[in-house]
Amino acid sequence: MDSSTPIRRTEIFYVRGMESGMREGVMDFFYSPVVVGGLEVDFFLRGKERVVIGIYDLAGRKVREVRLGLLDKGYHRYKDGQGIKSGVYFFQIQAGEQRRTGRFVLITP
Numbered sequence: 001m002d003s004s005t006p007i008r009r010t011e012i013f014y015v016r017g018m019e020s021g022m023r024e025g026v027m028d029f030f031y032s033p034v035v036v037g038g039l040e041v042d043f044f045l046r047g048k049e050r051v052v053i054g055i056y057d058l059a060g061r062k063v064r065e066v067r068l069g070l071l072d073k074g075y076h077r078y079k080d081g082q083g084i085k086s087g088v089y090f091f092q093i094q095a096g097e098q099r100r101t102g103r104f105v106l107i108t109p
Helices: none
Strands: 008-011 027-031 034-036 039-045 049-057 062-071 074-080 087-095 098-107
Touching: 039 049, 039 087, 039 098, 049 074, 062 074
Parallel strands: 034 098
Antiparallel strands: 008 027, 027 039, 039 074, 049 062, 049 087, 087 098
16 A cells, blocks of 8 residues: 555444443454455454454455454454456454454456
């Protein structure tokens, strides 16, 4: 990513003991909403978690699911998009019990 690429930062956090059922934070993730060649997601795990990333088309059909397995605390990067046509997609990243969804536009050269 260069300095002209827009970055969206989403933080997942939980506070232990709240009536809302929230717990301590598990992950932060960063991604660009418009990508050329493939999706790139940087994420930080606040503890060891099992991570799964899914990519879906606008109709909600699963295009790809990647089970990254049990990852250690810290920063991680996931890149994908090979064999996926240009279009608008959603991705879902699941770390442990938490799920976050983002939308991106893929432009294939």
